[in-house]
Amino acid sequence: MKKLRAFGPHERPLAALLKGRLEQQGVACLLRNEELFAAMGEIPFLECRPEIWVVDDEVLPRARQLVENWLYEDIAAQPWRCPDCGEELERQFDLCWKCGRERV
Known part of the structure; x- marks a missing residue:
């Protein structure tokens, strides 16, 4: 299992959206630290960032490409x-x- 991407605490909805889109494309993944924002201040803020982890290491390059395409596609x-x-x-x-x- 490998980490695909970390998000800022304010990007929790984006993390959940991308996880769902990856699963629709057949990429098994997990969303970690999803609820740790409530502990911010008690634990280091870098530990509270939502992260998407890909279960199968072999599909990591494909998952990266999918996320990059979704995030940087031409909005216009x-x-x-x-x-x-x-x-x-x-x-x-x-x-x-x-x-x-x-x-x-």
Whole structure:
């Protein structure tokens, strides 16, 4: 098991989001130190940072690439149109909010 990435205490939601996206891509991972923010001040702040750990060392490079792509993709990119209902959606959405169809 290897650490993929550490986050700041204020980035807990981002850590949880990325963990979920990695699991959707078949990457088994754990979110550690998720609740330690409450102990900040009692223990060193660096020990309180949320961390994503990849269970299988062999998929670590793939997991790094996935996270990098998600974090640094072009935010100004064009929205996408749902092929089923025609709804126009912003790039960050993977599912159509109207009909539930996944982006292809």
